[in-house]
Amino acid sequence: MIDELPEPAPTANEILVRVRAAALNRVDLGMSTGGAHGTNGGIGTTLGLEWAGEVVEVGEHVDRWRVGDRVMANGPGAFAEYAVTSASAVFSVPDALDWAQAAALPVGLQTMHDALVARGGFVSGQSVLIQGATSAMGIIGIQIARELGASVVIGTTTSEQKVARIRQFGADVALNSTRTAWVDRVLEVTDGTGVDVVLDLVAGELATDNLRATRIGGRIVNIGRVGGERVALDLNLHSLRRITYVGTTFRTRTREEVAEVVQEADKALGAAIATGRVSIPVSATYPLAAAREALDAMANNTHLGKLVLLP
Incomplete structure (x- = not known):
């Protein structure tokens, strides 16, 4: 169900992002019927765990990111026009990547x-x-x-x-x-x-x-x-x-542990991402209003690569 919700606001050490693309993951299927994935999920939860977009606001104590920066992350509430996430668990999006390609990568x-x-x-x-x-x-x-x-x-x-x-x-x-x-x-x-x-x-x-x-x-x-x-x-x-x-799982990790994982991956693979040596193919894109259709396609499991929503 598509619904109108208030625009979220970042707290200390968080950023608010204008979501330009959100990738589907298999856990979204369970969450779409009220299931949970770690601390995320349940009836009324905004779905989606992976997105890319532009920073539109930064919370207190955020030094690395500025308004307008292109970022991507494994973060909650991805199937929406705006999402909030921890500033320390975010990757920079290279100029060569379009939004759909970027959204497919973080997880x-x-x-x-x-x-x-x-x-x-x-x-x-x-x-x-x-x-x-x-x-x-x-x-x-x-x-x-x-x-x-x-x-x-x-x-x-x-x-x-x-x-x-x-x-x-x-x-x-x-x-x-x-x-x-x-x-x-x-x-x-x-x-x-x-x-x-x-x-x-x-x-x-x-x-x-x-x-x-x-x-x-x-x-x-x-x-x-x-x-x-x-x-x-x-x-x-x-x-x-x-x-x-x-x-291994991320469901039982702290924000600090996730931040360390992101930083290590970014350090080791940032150059490969920027040059396209590490990438995931985008199988299909859907408008946000067609999220149900995208979830059905995920359930059918005939795609190769990622399915991506474009809010």
């Missing part, structure tokens, strides 16, 4: 950089496997791994038609994870050892196979669970391979 940037580097312990020269590589998160994860110097980037999908697209976004190897031999192929391209880091956007039945595909002493970072939240895990294999299994 993937901060999530996948943090998962790979801070949670996954990745260093240049290591190998990376991304489960669910044709999702927006997966696409940007491939590019981040490549940008930071991965020796081999492997991506998976459950659609044979999408295998070729994974390679287009920079993966060295693209696999269909519904095929039983996919782990054998991972071992083949890593000289029989397995990958150093797995970024898992799927979970479900892939959980034990991920253990087989990860080297002894490697790391698996679980980010998403679209394949299932509860599974039977081979704990003996987990123990034998001495794998560190890490869970």
